[in-house]
Amino acid sequence: MTLESKIQKIMDNIDETSSEDIVEIIKQIQPQFRSKITEEYLQGKIQKISDISDNVEKKKQCVSLLPYFDWYLQGL
Numbered sequence: 001m002t003l004e005s006k007i008q009k010i011m012d013n014i015d016e017t018s019s020e021d022i023v024e025i026i027k028q029i030q031p032q033f034r035s036k037i038t039e040e041y042l043q044g045k046i047q048k049i050s051d052i053s054d055n056v057e058k059k060k061q062c063v064s065l066l067p068y069f070d071w072y073l074q075g076l
Helices: 003-012 019-032 036-051 055-063 066-073
Strands: none
Touching (some): 003 066, 019 055
């Protein structure tokens, strides 16, 4: 399965996707952003998400990262 198809699958089934799966995809696309600031921002968000113990809040934070999936699919 390609990265693009994994992203699309997550976006189509966000309610059934684990926070860990979302973070894993973000880690894979993070180095492909052209801006170092974006990479550093995403690294901070990943760290923040990993520090959260409440699964509902963790999922909420992950859902806020979905625009990065859209940007990736549109060719950055």
